[in-house]
Amino acid sequence: MEGSGAKRARAKKRAVSIKSEKDVAKMRRAGRIVAFTLEWLGKAALPGVKTIELDRMGAEAIRSFGAEPTFYKLYGYPAHICISVNEEVVHGIPGERALKEGDIVSFDVGATAEGMIADAATTVGVGEISAEARRLLRVTQEALAAGLAQARSGNRVSDISAAVQRHVEAHGFSVVRQLVGHGVGYEAHEPPQVPNFVDDGPEGTVVLRPGMTLAVEPMVNQGGYEVVQDADGWTYRTEDGSLSAHFEHTMVITEEGCEVLTCRGAGEQSRG
Numbered sequence: 204m205e206g207s208g209a210k211r212a213r214a215k216k217r218a219v220s221i222k223s224e225k226d227v228a229k230m231r232r233a234g235r236i237v238a239f240t241l242e243w244l245g246k247a248a249l250p251g252v253k254t255i256e257l258d259r260m261g262a263e264a265i266r267s268f269g270a271e272p273t274f275y276k277l278y279g280y281p282a283h284i285c286i287s288v289n290e291e292v293v294h295g296i297p298g299e300r301a302l303k304e305g306d307i308v309s310f311d312v313g314a315t316a317e318g319m320i321a322d323a324a325t326t327v328g329v330g331e332i333s334a335e336a337r338r339l340l341r342v343t344q345e346a347l348a349a350g351l352a353q354a355r356s357g358n359r360v361s362d363i364s365a366a367v368q369r370h371v372e373a374h375g376f377s378v379v380r381q382l383v384g385h386g387v388g389y390e391a392h393e394p395p396q397v398p399n400f401v402d403d404g405p406e407g408t409v410v411l412r413p414g415m416t417l418a419v420e421p422m423v424n425q426g427g428y429e430v431v432q433d434a435d436g437w438t439y440r441t442e443d444g445s446l447s448a449h450f451e452h453t454m455v456i457t458e459e460g461c462e463v464l465t466c467r468g469a470g471e472q473s474r475g
Contacts, residue, residue, distance in 0.1 A: 219386060219394050221414035226319055227455050227464075230388055230416060233270060234321035234453055234464035236314040240264040242467070244284070244312070245327040250304045254286045257310075258297035265314050273313030273320050273391055280437065285311035285324075292379060292422055292430050292439040292447040293324075304330035307340065309449040313391060322387050322418045323465035324451035335425070336446055339376060343423040343448040346370040346378075346399075350419045354411060354454060354461040360395055361407030367399045367421050377428035378421060379447075382439065387453055388416040399423075411456050416464070420451030 222230065243264050244257055262283035265272045272283035280294075287295035287309040288302070295309075302308060311324040326340050349370045353362040371378050383406075384397030396406040399421050424430075426445030433440065441447050454461045 217394055219409065219415060220389060221412065222388055222416050222455065223414070226388060227414075227416070229317040229319035230321050230453065230455070231464050233314045233316035233319055234323070235467060236265055236268045236270050236316060237312050237321050237323045237453075237465045238467045239268075240284075240312050240314065241310055241323060241325050241465075244310045245325060248302060248308050248310075248327050248329055250330050251301055253299055253301050254288070254295070254297040254308075255299060257286055258282050258284045261310070261312060265312075268314075268316070270314045270316040273315045273322065274311075277313075277391055285309075287311070287438070287447070287449065289446055290441045290444050292424070292441060293382060293449055294437040294439055296435055296437055302329045305332055305336075307332060307336050307446060307448065309447075311449065311451065319389070320387055320391055321453040321465050322391065322451065323453055324420060324449045326448040326450060338374070339423065339425050339446055339448050342371060342374045342376055343421050344450045346421040346423060347419060347450040347452060350399075350421065351452065351454060351461060351463065354417065354419065354456060356411055356413050356456055356458060358411050359407060360397055360409045360411070361401055363417075363419060364398045364407060365401050367419075368401060371399075371421065371423050377424045377426065379424060379430055379439075380428050381430050382422055384418050384420045384451070386416060387418045413456050413458050415456045416453060417456075418451055418453045420449065422447065422449050
């Protein structure tokens with residue numbers, strides 16, 4: 204929900220938090236709700252459906268489990284779900300736009316359950332999409348998996364960043380620089396920052412420890428990595444108009460590797 208600059212300013216004021224087993228259990232519940240909502244939205248993303256209708260469906264799904272949509276009014280965001288279409292990267296505001304055959308649409312969902320937050324995103328095709336769009340989605344999802352494989356105790360944030368960047372660029376795509384992943388749990392955005400590229404910032408030096416909860420979220424462009432923000436103050440889109448895909452999971456560092464919390468079968472271990 205924030206650019207990397209704003210997130211870094213917030214992060215300076217707080218230390219990285221270690222979640223208790225009770226905290227993680229609550230995040231696991233929130234994560235399952237997020238996973239269900241994303242699955243439901245993906246099935247509902249059909250030609251002719253308006254993004255405002257999908258926002259309503261997403262909010263109803265989250266609340267049906269007794270949770271709340273995290274993003275609603277967060278920093279003033281006016282909707283419940285971030286819905287971004289084609290060249291829109293993230294933070295798209297749902298409205299009267301109707302999806303068309305061949306579009307790709309990204310859903311970014313947060314749920315708050317018992318005071319704890321989980322956050323995830325996925326990009327899906329609307330009907331039949333182009334072979335290149337399918338490749339973009341596949342590579343972005345693979346990049347997320349590559350990052351999660353490096354999310355283990357003793358590694359550094361930069362190990363996650365390097366794995367994502369290496370996989371994306373090896374396939375001729377680019378990772379967005381202006382927006383990054385983040386810690387999550389007690390708040391929607393916590394330290395440390397988790398860039399999808401290796402830079403010289405202090406975030407990369409953070410050592411991963413059991414109990415740390417992170418949202419790893421590759422944002423991958425078909426063309427250049429540059430993005431611009433719309434006049435609405437929220438929507439980011441690719442500067443060159445190329446397609447963009449977004450996949451994200453919330454996970455917790457464990458003694459064995461990491462556990463992905465935003466999946467229907469949360470509790471399974473991912474070992475690097």
